[in-house]
Amino acid sequence: MSTASIPLTTDNEFIARHIGPRQDDIDAMLALIGHDSLDGLIDSVIPDSIKGTSVLELCKGQGEAEALASLKAIAAKNQLFRNHIGQGYYPCHTPTPILRNLLENPAWYTAYTPYQPEISQGRLEALLNFQTLISDLTGMEIANASLLDEATAAAEAMTFCKRLAKSKAPAFFVSHHCHPQTLDVLRTRAEPLGIEVVIGDESALLNQSLEGYFGLLLQYPASTGAIVDHRALVQRAHAAGALVAVAADLLALTLLTPPGEFGADVVLGSAQRFGVPLGFGGPHAAFFATRDSFKRDMPGRLVGVSIDRFGKPALRLAMQTREQHIRREKATSNICTAQVLLANIASMYAVYHGPQGLAQIARRVHRLTAILVRGLQQLGHQVEQQHFFDTVSVVTARPVAEVLAAANGAQLNLRLIDGQRVGLSLDETCEQAAVEALWQVFAMPGQALPDFTALAADTGDCLPLPLLRETPFLQHQVFNRYHSETELMRYLRRLADKDLALDRSMIALGSCTMKLNAASEMIPITWPEFGALHPFAPAEQSLGYRQLTDELEAMLCAATGYDAMSLQPNAGSQGEYAGLLAIRAYHASRGEAGRDVCLIPSSAHGTNPATAQMAGMRVVVVNCDERGNVDVADLQSKAAQHRDSLAALMITYPSTHGVFEDGITRICDIIHAHGGQVYLDGANMNAMVGLCAPGKFGGDVSHLNLHKTFCIPHGGGGPGVGPIGVKAHLAPFLPGHAHMDNKHGAVSAAPYGSASILPITWMYIRMMGGEGLKRASQLAILSANYIARRLEEHYPVLYTGENGLVAHECILDLRPLKDSSGISVEDVAKRLIDFGFHAPTMSFPVAGTLMVEPTESESKQELDRFCEAMICIREEIRAVENGSLDKLDNPLKNAPHTASELVGEWPHRYGRELAVYPLADLRESKYWPPVGRVDNVYGDRNLACACPPMSIYQDA
Known part of the structure; x- marks a missing residue:
């Protein structure tokens, strides 16, 4: 090669890194499908009515190094002050073994929700540890596997109390000592349901009747620091038939009487300070614990102990985990997710420190706070709280504005409470120097500072003696063994080795879009410039985040064709909810508050009807035809029937059945003609970016799953991000927040939801550019059609479009096999584990089927490996059909097979x-599953949701 031919500029290598098939592979895949070109294939898939609607500029992306440098420059605009704001968010140390071996480990962050328990035993064990941690510290009998944030957990507690309280009173009392963001989310959630939220001082209730309330929410310790004895109030509430929820601080509960011991019915809060960075507000794992008698009404996921087919202990998701898919508009919540990755960080934080270590951290934080208070009193300031843990409110002896100015000069953030008071919170990262820096801020000019050493020797605890914790916690062996880095590292490795994640094989889950989470996308989330910011820090300290979010909103608008975007919803369920609230508010602004009917196709994801009822809407189901498309005649009829009350249509596009419905523009026109709005579910956006735009072909609002189309990892079942895009007329009704220009309508605790993982999507879009994003959609469609064509002679493809093609996923119909062989879709799903694959989506949207979505990230070699596994399984089914394999004792009925099974006497009629x-x-x-097929019925009949004695594992 001559020197003149050597390129002097760097090509963008990322697109080829993200997209699996090479050009030769693409040509071969197209040939099998019967198309000469990728453009020709896409032209046959996309309906004529929506072609040309994309407004995405087909620009080139940046290379990985260049994009990281651009993002680093944005991050540098954030200012890292020491935060003493508190209010539910605290700086903490993420132990580096957990950072390296869990948060930064693709074996943990690329895993999917543990719906297939046999290949999820590692993360299920970590979640069981989390549930045990929460149950122990709160004093409650059962806890779930986490919720989205503290504020939304409080909202779930409110509706939980409404359902279960003996009192049928209309109002819910909320202490004004709760965190302000919690109050805001409660107001948002209560209004569509007709719940009256009464905010006040709970001390006044001791002399008032409680007959008007079905429930109470208290904060322990209070948001501004006080520790109050709630025992008498809880007794009075129960006497009135009301339930009591308590929002509690986990670290404080290592020293204080747990709410379960003074009668609380629900305990909730955030596990953020257990090793999870501030991250400008998220993602963080909330917790929710309750009484055993209420377990079947608890929102969210629940990990339970069961047995496998050998009688060996095995874990699984239990009971109501996906109940909203079954109960639909009768569901008690639309939550179908958890903050698994963050809950696992918190659980491992407790495993690493153990009960003594956690208590020692708590005592140290409290001691520093007590010393700080003594010094502030010496300086002439008044501290309002007699009893506190790590937070106090200070009536300042000098003007508050001067104190805040001095704090700003010292690069400290305090909490402004009002014109006379500021709040202070300490945390595990504080040392003596932090206390002395705060004294300096509060001191008058020239005033001598207190002597830290002298005060430390003379200062006692300020915890209330009647509320000191006496009950032991975290006595299980798992919290008392792995305290060295060596032991913890090996424990995390053992758990990861039990699981099947994207680092091992393709996960072809329909509707879940398990695509590459590139390392260059993931690296920025652990930068302190993004991870160490408090969500309520002054705006001038988060200019980098402001630029990031502004640019990301513009990127997502360009990809969808919408006019405005909100990044606040921190899960797809929250995005659905925010979208319907925007529609509801729009109708009300036009004097049409009576529009409350929501049309939903019968094929819709179960969260859709659940969300509609939460938004105060009445669900009317629209039929689907034999091809899986919306029955347009039925839609027309029901839109006309409800013309005066039609609020919205909720529809997924491409359809839940994996096809681009030709009638989508007509469907949107019908809804608009009858006064309604179109909510277009963005779960399948991976088929549309760069090809067509929902905001241009009829949608009024869509939520986007950034953890699907835009590469935020699933994290074992969370975090998710579910922003909404809207047309201009709905923009005034996007979610607001007390820390935004729009102060009303918050749906999540933090202004930008799970802000610290937004850099992942920014990096993905910046590196792919418009050209790459379009290419990704094209390859996703190609891969799905390739699999459909390879497998159609073995398994019927249930639904296709007009040209016999699918969108980015296909549904394989296994129902005929049940009749001919007795082999069920579950048998096929479990047999795939023996081939090293996570099963595609099972029995959704049609029972007895598998919905396959390969994504553009998978190479042709991996697609072929999956197809070969499915074909091999079909041959095994044929062997059952013709009698070569026994109908009951065959590899499918007994799958998956474990290594331990091989070493004993082999009982089967096959080898x-x-x-x-x-x-x-x-x-x-070879991936070896750690357990055999899990017995779901046994697990529900013998429900156990905390760490069992280690002996049951040793004896098994």
Whole structure:
């Protein structure tokens, strides 16, 4: 090669890194499908009515190094002050073994929700640890596997109390000592449901009747620091038939009487300070604990102990985990997710420190706070709280404005309470120097500072003696063994090795879009410039975040064709909810508050009807035809029937059945003609970016799953991000927040929801550019059609579009096989584990089917490996059909097969090799499931949701 031919500029290598198939592979895939070009294939898939609607500029993306440098320059605009704001968010140390081996480990962050328990035992054990941690510290009998944030957990507690309280009173009392962001979310959630939220001082209730309330929410310790004895109030509430929810601080509960011991019915809060960075507000794991008698009404996911087919202990998601999919508009919540990755960080923080370590951290934080208070009193300031843990409110002896100015000069953030008071919170990162810096801020000019050493020797605790904790906690072996880095590292590795995540194989889950979470996208989330900011820090300290969010909103508007975007919803469920609230508020602004009917196709995701009822809407189901499309005639009829009350249509596009429905523009026109708005679910946006734009072909609002189309990892079942895009007429009704220009309508605790993971999507879009994003959509469609074509002679493809093609996913119909062989869709799903694959989405949206979505990230080799596994399984089914394999004792009915099964006496009528090495290449790389098929019925009948004695594992 001559020197003149050597390129002097760097090409963007990222698109080829993100997209799996090479050009030769693409040509071969197209040939199988029967198309000469990618453009020709896409032209046959996208309906004519929506072609040309994309407004995405087909620009080139940046290379990985260049994009990281651009983002680093943005991050540098954030200012890292020491935060003493508190209000539910605290600086903390993420232990580096947890940072490296969990948060930064793709074995943990690329895993999917543990709906297939046999290949999820590691993260299920970590979540069981979390549930045990929460139950122990709160004094409650059962806890779930986490919720989205403290404020939304409080909202779930409110509706929980409404359902279960003996009192049928209309109002919910909320202490004004709760965090302000919690109050805001409660107001938002209560209004559509007709719940009256009464905010006041709970001390006044001791002399008032409680007959008007179905429930109470208290904060312990209070947001401004006080520790109050609530025992008498709880007794009075119960006497009136009301339930009591308590928002509590986990670290404080290591020293204080847990709410479960003074009668609380629900305990909730945030586990953020257990090792999870501030992250400008999220993602963080909330917790929710209650009484055992209420367990079947608890929102969210619940990990339970069951047994596998050998009788060995095995974990699984229990009971109501996906109940909103079944109960739909009768569901008690639309939550179908958890903050798994963050809950696991918190659980491992407790595992690493153990009960003594946690209590020692808490005592140290409290001691520093007590010394700080003594010094402030010496300086002439009044501290309002007699009893406190780590937070106080100070009536300043000098003007508040001067104190805040001095704090700003010292690069400290305090909490402004009002014109006379500021709030102070300490945390585990504070040392003596932090206390002395605060004294300096509060001191008058020339005033001598207190002597820290002298005060430390003379200052006692300021915890109330009647509320000191006497009950032990975290006595289970798991919290008392892994305290060295060596032991913790190996424990985390053992758990990860039990699981199947994207770092091992393709996860072809329909509607879930398990695509590459590139390392360059992930790196920025642990930068302190993004991780160490408090969500309520002054705006001038978060200019980098402001630029990031402004640019990301513009990127997402360009990808969708919408006019405005809100990044606040911190899950798809929250995005659905915020979208319907925007529609509801729009109608009300036009004097049409009576519009409350929401049309929803029968094929819709179960969260859609659940969300509609939460938004105060009446659900009317629209039929689908035999091809899985919306029955337009039925839609027309029901839109006309409800013309005067029609609020919205909720529709997924491409459809839940994996096709681009030709009638989508007509469907949107019908809804608009009858006065309604179109909510277009963005779960399947990965088929549309750069090809068509919902904001241009009829949608009024869409939520986007950034953890699907835009590469935020699933994290074992969370975090998610579900922003909404809207047309201009709905923009005034996007979610607001007390720390935004629009102060009303918050749906999440923090202004920008899970802000610290937004850099992932920014990096993805910046590196792909418009060209790459369009290419990704094209390849997603190509890959799905390739799989459909390879497998159609073995498994019927249930739904296709007009040209016999699918969108970015396809549904394989296994129902006929049940009749001919007795083999169920579950048997096929479990047999795939023996081939090293996570099963596609099982029995959704049609029972007895598998919905397959390969994504553009997977190479042709991986697609072929999956197809070969499915074809091999079909041959095994044929062997059952013709009698070559026994109808009951066959590799499918007994799948998955474990390594321990091989070493004992082999009881089956088929060989060991067929069981575990059905394809030759499995000998080179074999995933061994740690347990056999899990018994779901046993787990529900014998529900156990905390760490069992270690002996049951040893004895099994």
